[in-house]
Amino acid sequence: MDRNKDRRILVCCGTGCLANNSYNVYLKFKERLSEDAEIEVKPIMKSTGCNGLCEKGPVVKILPDEISYFKVTVDDVGEIVEKTIKNFETVDRLLYYDTNSGKRIKSHKEASFYKGQLKIALRNIGEINPLSIEDYMERGGYKALKKALDMKPEDIIREVELSGLRGRGGAGFPTGVKWRTCSEYKDQPKYVVCNGDEGDPGAFMDRSIMEGDPNTVIEGMIICGYAIGAHRGFLYIRDEYELALKNVRAAIDNAREKGFLGKNILNSGFDFDLEIVRGGGAFVCGESSALMASIEGNVGEPRAKYIRSVERGLWDKPTVLNNVETWANIPPIIINGWKWFKSIGTEGNYGTKVFSLVGKVKNTGLVEVPMGTTLRQLVYDIGGGIINNRPFKAVQTGGPSGGCIPKEHLDIPLDFDSLKAIGSMMGSGGVIVMDDTTCMVDVARYYMNFLAEESCGKCTTCREGIRTMLHILTNITEGKGEMEDIELLKEIAETVMEASLCGLGKSAPNPVLTTLEYFKDEYIEHIADKRCASGVCKNLTSYYIDENKCIGCTICSKNCPVGAISGRLKEVHVIDEDRCIKCGTCAIKCPRGAVRIGGMKVEA
Amino acid sequence: MKLKIDGIICEGREGETLMEVAKRHGIHIPSLCYRKGFEGLARCRLCLVEVKEGSRRRIVSSCVYPIKENIEVTVTTDEIQRMRKNIIMLLLLKAPNNSYINKLAEEYKVAAPERYMNPLDDENCILCGLCVKACEKMGTNAISFVNRGIYKKVSTPYDDASKDCIGCGACAEVCPTNAILVEDNEGKRKIWNREFNMVKCSLCGSYFATEEAYKLMQEKLNDNEEPICNECRKKIAADKLKESFANIY
Numbered sequence: 001m002d003r004n005k006d007r008r009i010l011v012c013c014g015t016g017c018l019a020n021n022s023y024n025v026y027l028k029f030k031e032r033l034s035e036d037a038e039i040e041v042k043p044i045m046k047s048t049g050c051n052g053l054c055e056k057g058p059v060v061k062i063l064p065d066e067i068s069y070f071k072v073t074v075d076d077v078g079e080i081v082e083k084t085i086k087n088f089e090t091v092d093r094l095l096y097y098d099t100n101s102g103k104r105i106k107s108h109k110e111a112s113f114y115k116g117q118l119k120i121a122l123r124n125i126g127e128i129n130p131l132s133i134e135d136y137m138e139r140g141g142y143k144a145l146k147k148a149l150d151m152k153p154e155d156i157i158r159e160v161e162l163s164g165l166r167g168r169g170g171a172g173f174p175t176g177v178k179w180r181t182c183s184e185y186k187d188q189p190k191y192v193v194c195n196g197d198e199g200d201p202g203a204f205m206d207r208s209i210m211e212g213d214p215n216t217v218i219e220g221m222i223i224c225g226y227a228i229g230a231h232r233g234f235l236y237i238r239d240e241y242e243l244a245l246k247n248v249r250a251a252i253d254n255a256r257e258k259g260f261l262g263k264n265i266l267n268s269g270f271d272f273d274l275e276i277v278r279g280g281g282a283f284v285c286g287e288s289s290a291l292m293a294s295i296e297g298n299v300g301e302p303r304a305k306y307i308r309s310v311e312r313g314l315w316d317k318p319t320v321l322n323n324v325e326t327w328a329n330i331p332p333i334i335i336n337g338w339k340w341f342k343s344i345g346t347e348g349n350y351g352t353k354v355f356s357l358v359g360k361v362k363n364t365g366l367v368e369v370p371m372g373t374t375l376r377q378l379v380y381d382i383g384g385g386i387i388n389n390r391p392f393k394a395v396q397t398g399g400p401s402g403g404c405i406p407k408e409h410l411d412i413p414l415d416f417d418s419l420k421a422i423g424s425m426m427g428s429g430g431v432i433v434m435d436d437t438t439c440m441v442d443v444a445r446y447y448m449n450f451l452a453e454e455s456c457g458k459c460t461t462c463r464e465g466i467r468t469m470l471h472i473l474t475n476i477t478e479g480k481g482e483m484e485d486i487e488l489l490k491e492i493a494e495t496v497m498e499a500s501l502c503g504l505g506k507s508a509p510n511p512v513l514t515t516l517e518y519f520k521d522e523y524i525e526h527i528a529d530k531r532c533a534s535g536v537c538k539n540l541t542s543y544y545i546d547e548n549k550c551i552g553c554t555i556c557s558k559n560c561p562v563g564a565i566s567g568r569l570k571e572v573h574v575i576d577e578d579r580c581i582k583c584g585t586c587a588i589k590c591p592r593g594a595v596r597i598g599g600m601k602v603e604a
Numbered sequence: 605m606k607l608k609i610d611g612i613i614c615e616g617r618e619g620e621t622l623m624e625v626a627k628r629h630g631i632h633i634p635s636l637c638y639r640k641g642f643e644g645l646a647r648c649r650l651c652l653v654e655v656k657e658g659s660r661r662r663i664v665s666s667c668v669y670p671i672k673e674n675i676e677v678t679v680t681t682d683e684i685q686r687m688r689k690n691i692i693m694l695l696l697l698k699a700p701n702n703s704y705i706n707k708l709a710e711e712y713k714v715a716a717p718e719r720y721m722n723p724l725d726d727e728n729c730i731l732c733g734l735c736v737k738a739c740e741k742m743g744t745n746a747i748s749f750v751n752r753g754i755y756k757k758v759s760t761p762y763d764d765a766s767k768d769c770i771g772c773g774a775c776a777e778v779c780p781t782n783a784i785l786v787e788d789n790e791g792k793r794k795i796w797n798r799e800f801n802m803v804k805c806s807l808c809g810s811y812f813a814t815e816e817a818y819k820l821m822q823e824k825l826n827d828n829e830e831p832i833c834n835e836c837r838k839k840i841a842a843d844k845l846k847e848s849f850a851n852i853y
């Protein structure tokens with residue numbers, strides 16, 4: 001039993017796993033272990049941040065055995081303690097099922113989902129208790145701060161500059177350049193801001209970092225403060241992120257207690273402190289100038305940026321604003337040096353990027369990979385391919401105002417410049433995989449609808465442009481489209497892109513323009529043939545049964561919720577068009593693929 | 605510092621916007637939301653111009669762009685003209701029956717696609733923000749932008765009669781599209797869902813301001829005299845001037 005001396009049981013208590021009752025799993029472990037007289041030396045219990053595999057949560061890891069269990073319930077705890085803790089056996093049914101090899105795997109690290117990954121920003125997440133600053137320090141935390149305080153500010157800036165780090169919040173602006181320009185302004189006070197707004201509903205890497213490793217963000221910000229000569233910083237955190245708020249708050253308190261924040265940090269004579277500001281809620285509030293307006297207590301509207309915020313930002317004072325993930329990259333760069341960082345990734349795009357891989361892929365979750373990893377590797381090697389092995393149709397990257405990337409570009413390297421070149425963007429790092437059941441016109445409509453509510457509405461082009469594009473797209477999906485609409489959409493999209501004030505308006509047309517470019521056929525099909533081949537636009541969809549394929553198994557008629565399908569066993573079945581509500585159930589259930597999708601009228 | 609706008613050499617001061625410099629030199633840049641004393645709105649997007657800084661060309665909003673030494677500005681290029689037309693088309697879709705916008709559309713030879721125009725739409729507001737700024741300047745802050753995105757509008761809190769509103773009508777006066785309804789009738793004024801009593805001019809007897817606005821004016825000017833309307837004030841001033849001229853000659 002001595003072997004338990006070094007053992008640790010890590011229970012994931014990120015937002016995803018908590019929602020699946022992981023805290024009670026954690027409590028159950030504690031209770032079970034303390035009650036068990038046979039276990040003399042108790043393993044160490046930790047609750048950790050998100051492991052990035054929320055869909056398969058709650059996740060429990062046992063170290064140093066490197067065993068990972070998934071979908072663990074309170075009822076599984078007894079068995080895990082008996083088998084794994086006492087007898088060093090695995091509970092096979094709780095192991096990770098690797099979709100690529102079709103096998104159960106003992107450590108999730110052997111899974112193809114993990115193999116292509118390299119963790120820098122996420123290095124501590126899932127390994128430490130985010131509420132324990134000691135845990136962070138045990139893994140090298142605050143060593144970068146100590147090192148930085150012994151360096152000249154100029155040398156820190158040079159280190160960041162040489163590393164080639166680019167901002168992870170979307171635009172990819174070189175972080176070192178930002179710090180340098182800000183350091184050159186002498187106006188005081190200066191500010192350091194962390195953008196933790198994460199307005200893209202599909203992305204959750206910033207939340208994960210703030211929840212799972214809040215100290216790394218804080219450490220990065222203190223180092224920047226020292227480098228540019230700022231003494232005050234703000235963490236702007238999305239209001240719904242309760243756990244992140246709680247963990248960051250605790251981390252700030254702990255850091256203050258340890259002397260990493262406050263006056264005379266580690267006897268260096270440098271003062272720096274941090275405050276939390278709760279986010280305003282709209283997507284546009286993540287835009288840097290809107291965010292600063294919001295911190296100042298004004299309406300979250302962007303302003304023109306002819307004067308950059310490094311010169312006049314928060315309260316018109318020199319300000320460095322970086323994204324959560326950017327901050328998390330700073331301590332490792334200071335510790336390991338710029339050469340190490342620059343050895344990862346591709347020319348001009350160094351280091352890693354965290355993606356949140358969601359949609360119709362087998363493995364979803366947070367993925368950190370070297371820049372330049374291809375989209376194909378992400379979707380097929382890491383993501384395990386499309387659910388039910390259906391055909392891949394597109395990937396939408398960069399959040400609500402990103403673009404849709406077709407099959408032809410699957411081999412594109414994922415980095416700032418390559419994505420931009422094909423009309424999409426890195427944005428938040430959200431990656432939504434779509435299969436052939438997705439209608440691309442409807443996708444464009446969906447994003448316009450989102451942006452219509454989540455932009456600020458300040459400028460004519462963005463507000464009225466999005467409203468009109470939404471109107472046109474709605475018409476097309478409802479079967480009221482006309483050919484000239486395609487030109488009109490393009491014309492408006494281009495003006496919105498050029499003439500809008502902020503990054504939202506300037507990128508909002510991306511979903512429209514990329515679908516128009518790569519999926520024009522679908523637009524034409526909707527407009528000219530009045531048909532939605534993926535069966536999404538209900539007005540443009542009808543179902544009929546191919547009499548040559550139907551074997552009369554009756555499955556469709558049994559599953560039809562409105563009894564619209566008739567036919568006897570072993571005879572061809574028929575769908576009653578008048579009763580059909582176009583739910584598509586028959587098409588999914590038919591074992592022979594005999595249910596066909598037609599246009600507005602039955603074609604057969 | 606010196607800069608060129610459409611080939612004309614102009615002189616400007618550090619911190620001035622391109623729009624201010626152009627205005628001073630009599631160069632017209634289209635705009636809906638710019639007004640002297642109300643700078644910085646940058647909402648309508650009509651004032652876009654092309655700026656050449658060194659070898660770099662870019663499109664900027666002239667109403668908020670701070671001038672730089674030696675830049676060369678072109679007020680209208682083909683690309684910008686196309687954008688302005690599209691912006692006017694979008695405004696026409698927003699306020700299809702507004703006469704000012706229709707005039708603008710005529711001037712720019714813009715037609716909006718009829719399928720997307722609602723002929724019954726009585727919207728007049730194009731959200732330029734001048735009224736909000738005017739109200740802010742009065743110190744009353746009775747109206748503001750509410751909601752966001754395509755649901756953005758100008759209103760009083762919860763669309764109720766605002767207790768802060770003094771009925772001065774400054775908002776209606778600055779509105780380029782006449783979108784704010786002011787009904788003056790027999791000594792009463794209706795604006796922003798509220799009714800005000802008006803004050804009579806002690807000289808000509810016309811109603812000229814709401815009681816609340818008049819009170820504020822008196823406080824600001826530290827003035828306790830009988831109420832006199834603007835017209836009469838002007839007349840008095842002119843008479844005085846005439847009198848003093850008469851005395852000289």
Ligand SMILES: Cc1cc2nc3c(=O)[nH]c(=O)nc-3n(C[C@H](O)[C@H](O)[C@H](O)COP(=O)(O)O)c2cc1C
Binds near residue numbers: 172283287323
């Ligand atoms: C509409 C819009 C939304 C944005 N939302 C976010 C966000 O949620 N989080 C973020 O870090 N950056 C966001 N950005 C980017 C920020 O404006 C800014 O560029 C970034 O935070 C700078 O940090 P970085 O250089 O470290 O990337 C957004 C930009 C736009 C235009």
Ligand code: SF4
Binds near residue numbers: 301303462503505506
């Ligand atoms: S582009 Fe859109 S989000 Fe940005 S300032 Fe203009 S209206 Fe607001």
Ligand code: FES
Binds near residue numbers: 014016057
């Ligand atoms: S919350 Fe546990 S894996 Fe994400």
Ligand code: FES
Binds near residue numbers: 638651
């Ligand atoms: S005048 Fe510049 S945007 Fe309206």
